[in-house]
Amino acid sequence: MSAQAVAAAPAESALSRIPLLGVAVFIVSESMFFLGVIFAFVQVRPADVSQMKAQLDLARTAVFSVCLFASSGTVALSHRGGGRHRGWLLLTWILGAVFLVGQGTEYARLLSSGFSPSSDVFGSAFFTLTGLHGLHVLVGLVAMGTLLVIATARPRGLSGVAWEAVTWYWHFVDAVWVVVFSVVYLWTALS
Amino acid sequence: MTAVAPPIARRTALFHAPDWLRTVDHKDIGVMYITMALVFLVIGGVEALVMRWQLALPEQHVVDPALYSQLFTMHGITMIFLMAIPILVGMANFIVPLQIGARDVAFPRLNALSFWLSLLGGLLLYFSFVAGGAPDAGWFAYVPLSDRAYSIGTGLDYYALGLAVNGAGTIVGALNLVVTIALMRAPGMSVSRIPLFTWMVLVTSALILLAYPALSADLVLLLVDRYMGAHFFTPQAGGDALIWQHLFWFFGHPEVYIVILPAFGMISEVIPVFSGKPIFGYRFVAASSVAIGFLSMGVWAHHMFAVGLGNEADDFFSAASMLIAIPTGVKIFNWIATMIGGRLRFTTSMLFAVGFLTVFVFGGLTGVTLATIPLDWMVTQSYYVVAHMHYVLFGGVVFGVFAGSYYWFPKITGRLLSERLGKWHFWLVYLGFNLTFLPQHLVGIEGMPRRVWTYPASMGWGPLNFASSIGAAILAVGVAVFAVNVLLSLRSGEIAGDDPWDAWTLEWATSSPPPPGNFVQTPVVTSRRPLWDRKHPDRPDPS
Numbered sequence: 001m002s003a004q005a006v007a008a009a010p011a012e013s014a015l016s017r018i019p020l021l022g023v024a025v026f027i028v029s030e031s032m033f034f035l036g037v038i039f040a041f042v043q044v045r046p047a048d049v050s051q052m053k054a055q056l057d058l059a060r061t062a063v064f065s066v067c068l069f070a071s072s073g074t075v076a077l078s079h080r081g082g083g084r085h086r087g088w089l090l091l092t093w094i095l096g097a098v099f100l101v102g103q104g105t106e107y108a109r110l111l112s113s114g115f116s117p118s119s120d121v122f123g124s125a126f127f128t129l130t131g132l133h134g135l136h137v138l139v140g141l142v143a144m145g146t147l148l149v150i151a152t153a154r155p156r157g158l159s160g161v162a163w164e165a166v167t168w169y170w171h172f173v174d175a176v177w178v179v180v181f182s183v184v185y186l187w188t189a190l191s
Numbered sequence: 192m193t194a195v196a197p198p199i200a201r202r203t204a205l206f207h208a209p210d211w212l213r214t215v216d217h218k219d220i221g222v223m224y225i226t227m228a229l230v231f232l233v234i235g236g237v238e239a240l241v242m243r244w245q246l247a248l249p250e251q252h253v254v255d256p257a258l259y260s261q262l263f264t265m266h267g268i269t270m271i272f273l274m275a276i277p278i279l280v281g282m283a284n285f286i287v288p289l290q291i292g293a294r295d296v297a298f299p300r301l302n303a304l305s306f307w308l309s310l311l312g313g314l315l316l317y318f319s320f321v322a323g324g325a326p327d328a329g330w331f332a333y334v335p336l337s338d339r340a341y342s343i344g345t346g347l348d349y350y351a352l353g354l355a356v357n358g359a360g361t362i363v364g365a366l367n368l369v370v371t372i373a374l375m376r377a378p379g380m381s382v383s384r385i386p387l388f389t390w391m392v393l394v395t396s397a398l399i400l401l402a403y404p405a406l407s408a409d410l411v412l413l414l415v416d417r418y419m420g421a422h423f424f425t426p427q428a429g430g431d432a433l434i435w436q437h438l439f440w441f442f443g444h445p446e447v448y449i450v451i452l453p454a455f456g457m458i459s460e461v462i463p464v465f466s467g468k469p470i471f472g473y474r475f476v477a478a479s480s481v482a483i484g485f486l487s488m489g490v491w492a493h494h495m496f497a498v499g500l501g502n503e504a505d506d507f508f509s510a511a512s513m514l515i516a517i518p519t520g521v522k523i524f525n526w527i528a529t530m531i532g533g534r535l536r537f538t539t540s541m542l543f544a545v546g547f548l549t550v551f552v553f554g555g556l557t558g559v560t561l562a563t564i565p566l567d568w569m570v571t572q573s574y575y576v577v578a579h580m581h582y583v584l585f586g587g588v589v590f591g592v593f594a595g596s597y598y599w600f601p602k603i604t605g606r607l608l609s610e611r612l613g614k615w616h617f618w619l620v621y622l623g624f625n626l627t628f629l630p631q632h633l634v635g636i637e638g639m640p641r642r643v644w645t646y647p648a649s650m651g652w653g654p655l656n657f658a659s660s661i662g663a664a665i666l667a668v669g670v671a672v673f674a675v676n677v678l679l680s681l682r683s684g685e686i687a688g689d690d691p692w693d694a695w696t697l698e699w700a701t702s703s704p705p706p707p708g709n710f711v712q713t714p715v716v717t718s719r720r721p722l723w724d725r726k727h728p729d730r731p732d733p734s
Contacts, residue, residue: 014374021373022370032402121422
């Protein structure tokens with residue numbers, strides 16, 4: 001992307017911020033998307049959640065969530081001092097993948113016990129919200145995987161800000177999970 | 192124009208069609224957007240004409256009721272998502288980088304992606320006709336009507352998919368414009384020197400980024416409901432049909448400002464240039480746009496007064512809606528004050544700008560009446576709403592776009608549009624537009640509901656509907672004159688030169704059409720009217 005951004009006009013410092021501002025603006029827009037879905041979740045959430053309380057495994061999900069939260073730290077380490085530490089990025093990728101595996105196995109268990117998007121309105125809201133977040137995690141894994149491949153195969157072809165842009169996105173995916181985990185799991189457990 | 196300063200762009204050949212499939216140049220993509228919009232303008236216009244034919248006389252059977260429902264749904268979707276947004280994004284794409292002295296947009300490849308997504312969304316929507324029937328639940332597709340239980344065909348699926356894809360393109364386009372305007376301005380172009388069209392595009396893009404995702408979320412919920420048997424919108428299963436309306440209008444009302452603000456921007460360029468005066472109150476025009484942007488995020492439930500949200504909520508949204516009249520009124524006075532004492536040149540562009548003022552003020556005033564809850568309860572879902580909405584959307588957006596088209600066509604193509612045909616275009620459109628939509632206020636107050644396929648003669652709505660249909664025919668002739676004007680002028684219009692209007696913003700500093708890369712040297716900006724400064728180095732603009 002930044003290859004096209006070499007307009008001579010404004011100061012170089014402004015131009016170097018183009019990709020990061022792009023990601024920031026994208027994150028703002030995506031936040032509005034999640035707000036919309038969370039709004040729907042809150043609107044349809046039944047007053048009596050005792051059934052879901054029995055279904056959802058708070059402790060297990062908390063463990064996988066810690067993996068995801070930890071990956072925010074590792075992705076920051078991968079870029080500390082503006083460097084490109086592939087090991088930390090690989091660890092981030094693994095933590096993200098572990099989270100998705102956790103989500104997948106949880107889905108499998110819930111679906112086999114008859115809890116699905118069509119079983120009741122909580123199921124609709126649960127699978128939609130957590131599923132949309134899971135898709136965002138998947139996109140992050142693809143982005144980090146791409147970064148790793150390029151950083152290994154053609155390190156010179158990697159622009160200076162691409163790495164940072166991916167870390168921003170990954171922090172965002174984490175932050176969304178803080179909210180989703182609270183709204184979906186904690187709120188249910190505390191009810 | 193005799194430019195005192197040396198030219199900062201080299202000559203290029205006159206307009207040529209872009210390399211459609213591969214181009215990432217902002218000007219090519221702008222032209223592609225505009226072309227897409229004009230094609231859909233014709234399609235949406237034909238849909239409207241068929242509806243007016245059906246309604247011209249009571250108890251006609253030109254089309255059957257099922258097709259009629261598809262027509263009014265597709266007319267609305269087409270005009271908003273496939274005509275208004277693409278034409279505005281297209282003009283912004285072409286003009287904004289030129290106005291700020293940039294070589295291109297921030298992300299040229301993303302720019303191509305956003306165009307192709309927008310077009311793909313449109314094609315998906317229209318594919319529905321051959322896939323078993325177009326969406327037919329109105330452009331806002333309220334649940335439960337649009338849910339699986341009541342819309343068993345695939346029309347609503349194409350609606351959700353098409354709009355989601357189209358919306359993704361629009362979001363990406365807005366992201367691009369925001370970053371471009373924020374970071375790629377020419378040296379010296381501080382925030383208070385950004386041309387007003389670019390200012391309005393910035394506010395519009397911000398609104399797109401905040402509002403469109405709500406629509407995307409809504410469409411995802413609808414698809415999950417329709418395909419996975421979810422229950423978001425089915426109250427009997429614990430869902431809530433109002434979620435759809437809240438999310439839809441959280442997008443849908445800012446959408447009105449998303450499309451009107453760039454038109455405001457065009458008017459803010461056209462009126463000063465053809466009045467021979469700088470805009471009156473530049474800061475107020477810019478700041479009032481930001482105010483409109485903020486307020487527009489907090490008025491969505493005025494579309495829902497009939498839902499029964501309760502007095503407190505209704506009062507809040509009513510008051511907020513009326514507040515918007517203030518920054519909008521500020522702009523109207525700015526434009527009028529700009530004209531007062533100016534040397535007015537009534538080119539076609541200026542005629543449309545002045546025509547815009549008259550019809551848009553009228554549409555704005557009926558908007559205030561609709562924000563009055565008791566009155567809204569009386570006329571909601573009637574032709575009064577249809578009339579109001581067309582006064583702001585057609586009278587506002589389309590008049591603005593026509594003003595902008597005559598103004599920028601020479602920059603885009605290198606040739607002027609014919610002023611003689613332009614005068615015909617303006618007067619036919621002005622007459623046809625008012626004849627079409629003025630009677631609809633009256634027939635709405637008399638109680639005619641919108642979206643009815645026909646009506647009995649005994650209601651007495653025949654004469655007003657007949658007048659409206661005659662108006663629609665005149666309007667269509669007016670638009671056809673525009674089409675002829677564009678086609679003839681593309682071939683043999685008068686050569687425009689760099690700066691045919693003696694204007695002041697940077698797009699007129701380069702050649703017409705601009706070369707790849709836009710400027711040979713980076714322009715340096717020292718005031719709000721950089722080209723004025725180049726032409727009059729002895730008395731530069733102090734702003």
